[in-house]
Amino acid sequence: MTHTDLCYASATTLSGMLDNRDLSAVELTEHCLARIKRFDSQLNSVITLTEEQALVAAQAADQRRAVGEATPLTGIPLLHKDIFCTAGVKTTCASRMLQEFKPPYDATVVAKLSAAGAVTLGKTNMDEFAMGASNETSFFGAVANPWDTTRVPGGSSGGSAAAVAAGFAPLSTGTDTGGSIRQPAALCGITGLKPTYGRISRLGIIAFASSLDQAGPMARSAEDAAMMLNAMCGVDSGDSTSADVSVPDFTASLNRPIAGLRIGLPREYFGGDLDPDLAAHIHKALSELEAEGAQLVDIDLPHTRQAIATYYVIAPAEASANLSRYDGVRFGHRCDNPVDLMDLYERSRSEGFGAEVQRRILVGTYALSAGFYDAYFKKAQQVRRVISDDFQRAFSQVDVIAGPTAPSIAFHHGEKAADPIAMYMEDVYTLSVNLAGLPGMSVPAGLINGMPIGLQLIGRAFDEQTLLRAGHFFQQRTDWHTQRPTLAGTSS
Amino acid sequence: MSITPADIAQVASLARLKIPEDALQDVTDRFGRILELVDELQQVDTTGVDPMSNPHDMQQRLRADEITETNARERLQSVAPAVDQGYFLVPRVID
Numbered sequence: 001m002t003h004t005d006l007c008y009a010s011a012t013t014l015s016g017m018l019d020n021r022d023l024s025a026v027e028l029t030e031h032c033l034a035r036i037k038r039f040d041s042q043l044n045s046v047i048t049l050t051e052e053q054a055l056v057a058a059q060a061a062d063q064r065r066a067v068g069e070a071t072p073l074t075g076i077p078l079l080h081k082d083i084f085c086t087a088g089v090k091t092t093c094a095s096r097m098l099q100e101f102k103p104p105y106d107a108t109v110v111a112k113l114s115a116a117g118a119v120t121l122g123k124t125n126m127d128e129f130a131m132g133a134s135n136e137t138s139f140f141g142a143v144a145n146p147w148d149t150t151r152v153p154g155g156s157s158g159g160s161a162a163a164v165a166a167g168f169a170p171l172s173t174g175t176d177t178g179g180s181i182r183q184p185a186a187l188c189g190i191t192g193l194k195p196t197y198g199r200i201s202r203l204g205i206i207a208f209a210s211s212l213d214q215a216g217p218m219a220r221s222a223e224d225a226a227m228m229l230n231a232m233c234g235v236d237s238g239d240s241t242s243a244d245v246s247v248p249d250f251t252a253s254l255n256r257p258i259a260g261l262r263i264g265l266p267r268e269y270f271g272g273d274l275d276p277d278l279a280a281h282i283h284k285a286l287s288e289l290e291a292e293g294a295q296l297v298d299i300d301l302p303h304t305r306q307a308i309a310t311y312y313v314i315a316p317a318e319a320s321a322n323l324s325r326y327d328g329v330r331f332g333h334r335c336d337n338p339v340d341l342m343d344l345y346e347r348s349r350s351e352g353f354g355a356e357v358q359r360r361i362l363v364g365t366y367a368l369s370a371g372f373y374d375a376y377f378k379k380a381q382q383v384r385r386v387i388s389d390d391f392q393r394a395f396s397q398v399d400v401i402a403g404p405t406a407p408s409i410a411f412h413h414g415e416k417a418a419d420p421i422a423m424y425m426e427d428v429y430t431l432s433v434n435l436a437g438l439p440g441m442s443v444p445a446g447l448i449n450g451m452p453i454g455l456q457l458i459g460r461a462f463d464e465q466t467l468l469r470a471g472h473f474f475q476q477r478t479d480w481h482t483q484r485p486t487l488a489g490t491s492s
Numbered sequence: 493m494s495i496t497p498a499d500i501a502q503v504a505s506l507a508r509l510k511i512p513e514d515a516l517q518d519v520t521d522r523f524g525r526i527l528e529l530v531d532e533l534q535q536v537d538t539t540g541v542d543p544m545s546n547p548h549d550m551q552q553r554l555r556a557d558e559i560t561e562t563n564a565r566e567r568l569q570s571v572a573p574a575v576d577q578g579y580f581l582v583p584r585v586i587d
Contacts, residue, residue: 104567197547211546237560240552309532320507327508329580334573338583346510358509359519362500363526365507376530381543383536388544421525437547461548 007035007167008484011076011224014170018065018075025061025075029054029119032077036121036168039487043144043166045159047082048090049122057119064117072227072251074117078171081160082123083130084110084215085204093206094138095128097332097352107204108236109173109215116231121169124159128354129323130180130208132156133426136417137356144413145188146485147451151410154184154426160218161188165485171228172218177208178311179406179430181216182442186405186454189444189483191471192218193225196462197437198243201236209318210241212311212434221481222443222471226250229464245462253465254472259293261470264398268304269429275408278453281446282404285455288477289402289470299394299401303387307432310387312424313367313380314435319357320364326352359420388436395460400470403429405442405454433458441467444480452483495524 006028009017017023033051040046054077061075085091085103092098106114114120127137135143135158143158145151146166153162157174161184164172174181176194185192193216200215207213217228230251235244263286270279290296328334328348335351338344353361367376394401406426416422433440438458445455455474459467475481497516500523504511511519565578574581 101571104564104571198550237555241546241550243548243550244553303536306532306536309530312526313530313533324508328573329582331571331573340583341585342508344583345508349508350510353509358511359522359526361507361509362503362519362523363530366503366523367530369503369506376533378543379533379538380530381545382538382541383533384547385541385544386536386538388547419525420522421529424529435547 006031008220009170010221011170011219011227014076015072015227019070025058025065025119026055028075029058029077029121032121032169039166039489040168042149042488043146043162044141045125045143045162045166045168046079046122047092047094047125047140047159050089050120053089054119054121057114061117061119071116071231073113073231075119076171077119077121077169078113078173079121079124079160079163079169080110080173081126081157081175083126083175083206084173085206086110086120086123089123091123091206092140093129094126094140095352095354095357096139097326099139099333101331103204105204108201108238109232110204113231118231124163124172126159127156129206129319129357130156130175130177131319131356131360133179133183133423134411134416135159136413137354139354142413145410146487147189148410151412151451152187154187154406154410156180157218158184161185161190161192164188164190164218164220166487167484170220170224173215174218175205175213175215176434177212177315178434179427181218182430182440182454182456183406183426185218185442187410187452189452189480189485190218190220191222191225191441191443191481192216193229193441193464193467194433194439195229195233195464196243196439197434198241199439199462199464200232201234201239201242203236203238207322209315210322211318212315214434221475222468223251223254226254226468243462248465250465250468254469256469257293258289258470258473261294261400261466262297262398263289263294264297264299264394264401266299266301266304266401266403268301269403274404277448278404278408281448281453282455285445285474286402288474291477292473297398299397301390301394301432303383303390304428304432306383307387307435308424308428310380310383310435311431312363313376314384316360316364317367317377318364320361320368323357323361356420384435387432391436391438399460400466401458403456405429405456409448409451409453429456437461439464439467441471443471443474444483446480447483452480495520495527
């Protein structure tokens with residue numbers, strides 16, 4: 001296998017090679033680390049590389065394989081979004097506030113993936129506190145899209161998406177509050193799954209909006225995402241909102257045929273605003289699923305537009321409460337020479353948080369303040385139920401809902417930075433899924449001007465299996481997910 | 493309903509943020525645009541609709557009232573900006 005083949009081999013293939021001793025976990029890990037060190041100066045996708053720990057974990061993985069105690073993930077390298085707490089390893093959330101923060105414990109997701117034997121290579125760049133859709137709000141600088149470094153990778157899990165697309169690792173973790181796994185997956189040409197709210201423990205994931213946040217796998221295929229998801233799920237006594245539901249084997253059901261699957265196309269997603277090129281690609285992608293025996297059905301999600309308003313009240317409100325913990329006292333940035341306690345709070349927070357984070361704290365504080373609570377926060381929570389009911393009604397007619405993941409291909413750096421509303425519109429197709437707590441997945445579905453686009457599939461609560469199956473069948477019929485960007489200084 | 497720089501300064505104070513004088517107008521303008529966006533909420537009739545705070549309407553689980561946490565003060569305070577003998581240090585609050 002050539003260098004490039006190895007970088008872009010699927011986790012499933014690599015797992016087989018490790019199993020057959022065609023490759024050692026140490027060799028694979030060294031290979032990935034070398035690629036990151038050689039090429040990440042072009043992308044800025046990694047904040048912290050944990051080289052030594054990775055090699056120790058790889059050695060342990062090889063020993064585990066040798067004694068026959070491996071899981072499919074044993075020895076597979078991955079990167080964690082820098083929002084997941086890693087014990088003793090810097091976890092910055094891409095913020096000055098947490099620039100030096102070394103958590104005293106591992107997030108449950110990190111612990112579970114490590115327990116399965118996955119090898120953590122490092123921590124990926126992101127929008128500060130996961131607030132953004134372009135990865136431009138990071139304190140550590142913007143991330144570049146590997147398909148065109150003048151463009152953004154999407155966000156907030158932009159580093160995780162760019163790294164997987166660039167062949168730095170076959171897998172990465174992301175979190176998704178309004179589209180932060182799916183939108184960067186679409187813009188970087190990879191597969192990203194936001195599971196059902198509650199499917200995966202939030203313990204140790206730095207909180208943004210607690211009723212919306214959910215972690216998920218980012219990979220180069222639905223098959224790899226399924227393998228990774230298997231190791232991430234389950235109820236956790238440390239997260240009272242984690243769901244006490246059975247966890248299926250997501251790999252086992254991948255090949256169950258999708259004939260008869262009813263796929264709903266929301267009229268609101270395919271309306272006048274949708275770019276005609278993008279619409280054509282999405283319809284072409286859907287015809288592939290139709291060829292597998294799926295039926296396409298027109299449906300309505302009448303409050304799609306109002307979901308944006310709903311989200312931009314609820315998410316900032318929850319964020320303003322969650323981010324009140326950064327007070328310069330217990331952990332995180334503290335200003336120099338505070339004159340009194342109020343000065344300590346105000347300067348520590350104003351120095352520690354970037355502009356977009358402060359903007360959302362202000363909006364959230366306003367929406368929760370006396371006199372405005374009913375008009376904004378309570379109203380938004382009511383509309384949230386109306387939106388959730390729309391999905392319930394749709395799922396009485398169909399099994400999956402499909403449409404574009406993002407309204408356009410990756411935009412240029414700076415293009416939307418000046419206008420918060422333009423940036424917020426990036427998530428028009430994704431954020432209602434978080435409001436309703438449903439699973440959503442993006443799979444690569446074409447290239448426009450050489451840039452990837454994503455097909456979004458939305459499922460019933462706790463029915464990630466059907467999304468992964470549909471994604472897997474789509475990827476058996478198409479090769480969009482195997483297309484690769486070209487990094488400068490390499491032939492691929 | 494338009495929002496003024498004085499309103500923003502008040503909200504910032506509630507949020508324990510300090511906005512520099514020369515940035516206040518710009519912050520207010522952007523905030524105003526976001527408010528216009530979120531005012532679209534008012535288009536939806538929500539008469540008789542219960543607010544939704546958890547997407548599955550989940551109730552908090554109860555667990556047995558047993559001690560599960562151990563004392564981790566030193567470990568947790570190891571990441572604090574200033575501590576002394578187990579206490580977090582802040583500027584003097586009582587003269």
